[in-house]
Amino acid sequence: MKENLNKGKKLQHDIDLIIVFAQKDLKVRYKNSFLGYLWSVGHPLAFAIVFYIAFKLIMRVPIENYALFLICGLFPWQWFSNSVNASPMIFLGNAQIIKKISFPRNIIPFALVLHDMLHFILAVPVIIAFLYSSALKPHLSWIVGIPILILAQFCLTYGISLIIASINLFFRDLERLTVIFINILFYATPVFYSETMIPSRYELFLKLNPLTPLIINWRGLFLKGIILWDSIILSLCYGIIFLAIGLVIYKKLSWRFAEVL
């Protein structure tokens, strides 16, 4: 009985930790900025404009509704890249508390990814507004599709962030490698081009990229309201695999965090 009570309290405490950390990130991000929330929408939109000019007006890619096509891919991408780019510094930046207090450290990257997820969710109405302005209708399938895709992307992003955050404490070069890796991954993922434009002999590489099924699904869902179940399952599998790897690496390394910081 008492055991159960303790477990319940521990869970409540872990949840509170996550909430307080995510709240902290939100508050800190907006505290001294005048435009606040608009920045998290403005950043991907600025990219969309650049890519539109570069690829539609200059290189003339044959994709219909190219502006919307970009927006639907860039917002989820933004969530992923923001979290992963911040992950190498996430434990280093909290060195003081990690060295002094014993609490589940993986809560820090968890709250980071949650915080970026909230921004993405807040940006969904913006995506919908753009779709609406181009006379595209909302789809009922969004009710099912959006939560599943958010779950898949959360697992993937959290898993990768946890791996990078943990290993970077012991191998600081990872921080630089992450920036390069994210840059390459962006061009290797069909965000500003369509997966159908890729020559079939490179298709395997496309499948090996865990971001590909996610982005394809987000776009299909927003633009056409279709759910591609096989690639959704693939996304979930990638999410679970990276989450599992992340948790194993974290478990192996976390007891030494306080020593290396």
Added chain:
Amino acid sequence: MNDIAISFQNVTKTYPLYHHITGGIKSLLFHPVKAVKSLKSSHFLALRDISFEVKKGEALGIMGKNGAGKSTILGLIAGVLKPTKGKIIVNGRISPLLELGAGFHPELTGRENIILKGVLIGLTRNEILNKMEDIIDFSELGDFIDQPVRIYSSGMLARLGFSIIANLNPEILLIDEVLAVGDQEFQNKCIERMLSFKNKNVTILFVSHSLDYIKMLCDKVMLLENHSIKFIKSIGDYLIYDETR
């Protein structure tokens, strides 16, 4: 057995010297064998085979030169570090009092930082919110409590930090040289509060260089020298030892 709060049994703690790895990708690429070897061989000894016990309700002062291993002991008790050898038993909820401002975010207000630090040291949000007014009263920070802590002076940060601890129900209190910065009046208030904790049977571990505070607060003194315990004496014996030194 049940009246023991903390027990160290033959505890040794070594730190690997990690900067050998953080030499990074270059040394790993060009001297892989050497890099891995250096990784395994270089260790720094922080504590050598120490054993001691602290009973419930006891106040132990820990003294020793810089680098003698004081903070390592607190880290081991807090569960942040793992012993390399030996066994550590801790009975009771631990409340660590952090160094000045640690765990605070400079952009958040005092009030928001109370919540942040409160959950970090193991309370739920509701518990903290219930105690919020007591904490703010104790800190005497007044209107500053709704200002970001980056504008606080170091004394004000110490006030905020101690006020959070002072209003918990700790079972084991770890205090690492934090009182030196507050003004005299507040330091007295802190000592008073710690004495009242002591009366409530709270176990206290107090790291300090100030014999005055240790005299006021502690029953026993542990002196660390060269990474091991030189002795543990009652406070009376320690004062005699200190005079004849």
